[in-house]
Amino acid sequence: MTQLPAPVRVAIVEDHGAYRNVLSEIIEATPGLRLLGAFGAIEGSLDSLADADIVLMDIGLPGLSGIEGVALVKKRNSAVKVIMVTNHSDDERVFQAIAAGADGYLLKKTSTTKILEAITETMRGGATMAPFIARRVLDVLQGRGTPAEGSPALPAGGEGALSAREREVLTLLVEGMNYREIAEKIFISPDTVRNHIRNIYEKLHVHSRSEAVVKAIRQKLV
Amino acid sequence: MTQLPAPVRVAIVEDHGAYRNVLSEIIEATPGLRLLGAFGAIEGSLDSLADADIVLMDIGLPGLSGIEGVALVKKRNSAVKVIMVTNHSDDERVFQAIAAGADGYLLKKTSTTKILEAITETMRGGATMAPFIARRVLDVLQGRGTPAEGSPALPAGGEGALSAREREVLTLLVEGMNYREIAEKIFISPDTVRNHIRNIYEKLHVHSRSEAVVKAIRQKLV
DNA sequence: GAGAGAATGACCCATTTGCGCTATTGATAC
């Protein structure tokens, strides 16, 4: 059996002390991996990072962000592989990090075995994405933007503004549903959906679905 | 204790008999999964595929390819999740399949446990990519690597799969014009406008004006 | 208690849309 010729040198940048310790212990406890250092910030750690084979980089760092960190490390030494670690798959910075050259993307809730798998796969030239990250990447590649489901709680406040129900219907319009689908989704009759949409058109000064969704998106109504 | 309300219905399309049997046995041996059917080709299996929750689809099929298969299945029932299975990570069809709407990508050498993981993650709304596939996807998103020759250009790459004329029509769609208005604007017949829009829908994988304009805006096609 | 708004539901009707087919032309590819 062929072992790796030398231990894989791993560096960690994570501002949260507890999680940094968890990661450190995992690395140190794994044969074939050597912990070069565990840091709380990019600043002051660049030399070590540029000397690593793998960097596990938190995306949300104080000072220089993880995104800037990727770019800086890659600039110093493009051979370094950087795996980003984040809390939320819907983090907008996912794509900024990818653009900056990240080699993988994990969620903090990822199991330790998965983290180790990610390291070995990355060293072998692959990349690892947590499933919910991969989903977002595929969505973007397929052009299905980012739904970002959630609360229309903020009462945008404009006069002549849409009612809560109307915003709800508009959101579903933007998602491409027709009258019947919207009706079933929010448990009202298709005719009532038509009425809501009618009122939305009037308030937005449009006369078709597509005009409404364009306006909704451009004005960030949804 | 709450079990899943119903087993996940899995269908398989794989022309290589031995591997098809392997996959079938894995599915049948796993509690919570039910094998709807294992087929050697798309032709004749579409009804079953459209009724599945998950389809494991070989990409290199005789007759209709796995890519065409994804598109057909998604067209029948967009709720079906399709996981592609391929032999080679450098298969240029990876990106065609993603564009066609694939929900995941595995290599045939992927272990059975990974396949089952992929199914559960996909059912939960995630996506799974084998590391060497993920690598290629990241490369493309980062502007390195190429989505391979003849394959349709990806949205991230810029112009997308739309022809110049189609983009022109799409722009007018976003501006809220109807068929007749677009026709007058660019001096072609309304029927031709319909044809262009039809082709746009097909390429964007949508089925209505509003879906198309949403995608156009989010994807910055216009 | 009257009035205003909202949300709900319904009917009619013309137009628009989405998609099934087919077909010709010109340019490019192999």
Added chain:
DNA sequence: GTATCAATAGCGCAAATGGGTCATTCTCTC
């Protein structure tokens, strides 16, 4: 030379949409 493809154009049809009008219920507010 043939195959492919974009662009052009047409026909038919079912479904979806947009607009008009009317009505009921509930909740606020004055």
